[in-house]
Amino acid sequence: MVDSLYREQILDHYRNPRNKGALDPADYSHEDQNPLCGDEVRIDLRVHDGIVTEVRFDGRGCAISQASASMLTELVEGRPLEEVKAITKDDLLDELGIPVSPARLKCALLGLKCLKAGIYGVKSVHDDEL
Amino acid sequence: METRTTGLATRGIDPLDGAAVRADFPLLAAPPEPGTARVAFLDSAASSQKPAAVIEAMDAFYRRDNANIHRGVYKLSERATAAYEAARHTVADFIGAASARECIFVRNTTEAINLVAQTWGRRELRAGDLAVLTVMEHHSNLVPWQLVAAETGAELAFVRMTPDGRLDLDHLDTLLARGPKLVAFSHVSNALGTIHPAEEITRRAKAAGAAVLIDAAQSVPHVPVNVAALGCDFLALSGHKMLGPLGSGVLWGRFDLLDGLPPFMGGGSMIRRVELSGSTWADVPARFEAGTPAVADAVGLGAAVEYLSALGMDRVRTHERELLAYAVGALAEVPGLRTFGPTDLDQRSGVISFELGDIHPHDVAAILDEEGVAVRAGHHCCQPLMRELGVVATSRASFYVYNDREDVDRLVAALHRANRVFAIG
Known part of the structure; x- marks a missing residue:
């Protein structure tokens, strides 16, 4: 069979999302949409002494956007905020480990866009800046 | 065949x-x-x-007939002009137009509808006027009218749909009773495939005194369409959905209506006489085809229509x-x-x-x-x-x-x- 997007790890995160929910209050919170498919993701962070102590995401949409956001929360939890800021789209795509086509890149990067926009306090982050 | x-x-x-x-x-x-x-x-x-017939027609145009049209007195330009105008006649015959002059080449259905909205719409729609669309429209038959409504103060109202994706014609009647200036709707829904009763909707809309625009992007490729039988005023289609090239499309309009409209875009080809102080406009359809058109694409669209006609x-x-x-x-x-x-x-x-x-x-x-x-x-x-x-x-x-x-x-x-x-x- 062809090299599928839908590997077990992706499907596992989609079916059993990690850190799903909300933090209220949160130190950083941002939500964004992918206008192409209507995917929605929100990410909440709590930071203590420069360390991301808690992270939650919520959202709905395709398996790629939701699994990617779920995996992102595992990637940032417990790490220094400065390191989290430095996470690039390639880091996340490596983590996903699947061949993401240009058409699905926006799905895969939605969570990271939320994370970055939340931390930097901006309305939106362009894909090229991730 | x-x-x-x-x-x-x-x-x-x-x-x-x-x-x-x-x-x-x-x-x-x-x-x-x-x-x-x-x-x-x-x-x-x-x-x-x-x-292949479409691809080869365009290839042949570029290899044998390519030149700008309606200008040169040399043979190449005459051949290019003839090919372009022949394609216009082919499309006109295909949709039952009274004359090829009623067919304006555009890039796609979206441009065709924007052309009507910006020329007919901006002139005819006034504050308080009603334009009736439907909740099922493609954005291309919605957003152009939102732009005109925002500018003119006209009101947009939307025919509701039934749960199985047909238009609620009783609701259409309710809206028609308010005397709209325009009814614009898609003949076939791109999202659901619903074939709407376009003749009936047009008959009721005309009886209520409205002008009628039909978005035929999803109908002309798939079902027999005849503008005279439909009885509408404007009809928009995209060539690329009917085996033709990307970036080819046609606006059909009733000649007497088109003849009274101001230009859409200004530039070459669409003028009669140009002074520094102002200009006068070319006849229909040139008035609406400013600049050098996509000639090879029109030729390709003509070939697509011939292919479809041969299939039947x-x-x-x-x-x-x-x-x-x-x-x-x-x-x-x-x-x-x-x-x-x-x-x-x-x-x-x-x-x-x-x-x-x-x-x-x-x-x-x-x-x-x-x-x-x-x-x-x-x-x-x-x-x-x-x-x-x-x-x-x-x-x-x-x-x-x-x-x-x-x-x-x-x-x-x-x-x-x-x-x-x-x-x-």
């Missing part, structure tokens, strides 16, 4: 052989890479594939109707699959919009793509319609002349795989 006299011909309409038609389409005839399956292309509602639009419709019936039956066997749109297939073109369990349409389409099956997933440029259906998006399979039951079987097999991947059924 060979004429057969057996089988369905006894009922008056000869069937198409999808596989034989496919042989005319280079992209579909061969696998994309050696050792892979050919693409089961089920997204013609977005854009169709092109037969009755046969095209019959073929798609049969394929639709086969697909509806086959898809009913897929666990968790829910379709949208009219159940009466006589009111539906070859379009099936569906959901598969709670799998997101983009995931469905991505898995189908892994099996070489191309469908569209998304809101189909119909966000208000999606809200009416209570969904964010759907997956959509759409059929055309080159599809056959094998394509449907591959779709069904791929949907079963999607269910397995997501562990449903």
Whole structure:
């Protein structure tokens, strides 16, 4: 069979999302949409002494956007905020480990866009800046 | 085209052989890479594939006839002009226009509707005037009118739809009683395939005194369309959805209406006389074709129309109707699959919009793509319609002349795989 997007790890995160929910209050919170498919993701962070102590995401949409956001929360939890800021789209795509086509890149990067926009306090982050 | 006299011909309409038609389409005839399956292309509602006849007509134009039109006195320019105007006549005959002058070449349906909105709309619509659209419109027949309404203060109202994706004609009557200046609607829904009763809607709208624009992007490619029979004032179509080149389209308008309209864009070709202090306008249709047009694309569209005419639009419709019936039956066997749109297939073109369990349409389409099956997933440029259906998006399979039951079987097999991947059924 062809090299599928839908590997077990992706499907596992989609079916059993990690850190799903909300933090209220949160130190950083941002939500964004992918206008192409209507995917929605929100990410909440709590930071203590420069360390991301808690992270939650919520959202709905395709398996790629939701699994990617779920995996992102595992990637940032417990790490220094400065390191989290430095996470690039390639880091996340490596983590996903699947061949993401240009058409699905926006799905895969939605969570990271939320994370970055939340931390930097901006309305939106362009894909090229991730 | 060979004429057969057996089988369905006894009922008056000869069937198409999808596989034989496919042989005319280079992209579909061969696998994309050696050792892979050919693409089961089920997204013609977005854009169709092109037969060799269209590709060769454009190639021949560039190799033999290429020059700017309506200017040169040399033979090449005369040939290019003749080819361009011949294509205009071909399209005019195809849709039953009274004269080729009523056909304006544009880039697509969107441009055609914007042309009407910016010329007729800005002049005719005033504050407090009503323009009636429907909740099922493609954004291309909604946003241009929102722009004009914002500028003029005109009001937009929307015909409701029934749960199975037909227009509520009682609600149309309610809105017509308010005396709208315009009724603009799609002949066939791109998202659901609903074939709306365009003649009846037009008759009622004209009786109420409204001008009527029909978005025929999804009808002209798939069913016989005749503007005189429809009785409308404007009709917009896209060439790329009817086997023609991308970036080709036509606005048809009643000559007396077009003749009274101001220009859309200014520039070369659309003028009669230009002074520094002002200009006067060329006759229709040149008035609406500013600048050097897409001549080769018009030639390609003409070739596409000739190809469709040779197949016969009755046969095209019959073929798609049969394929639709086969697909509806086959898809009913897929666990968790829910379709949208009219159940009466006589009111539906070859379009099936569906959901598969709670799998997101983009995931469905991505898995189908892994099996070489191309469908569209998304809101189909119909966000208000999606809200009416209570969904964010759907997956959509759409059929055309080159599809056959094998394509449907591959779709069904791929949907079963999607269910397995997501562990449903």
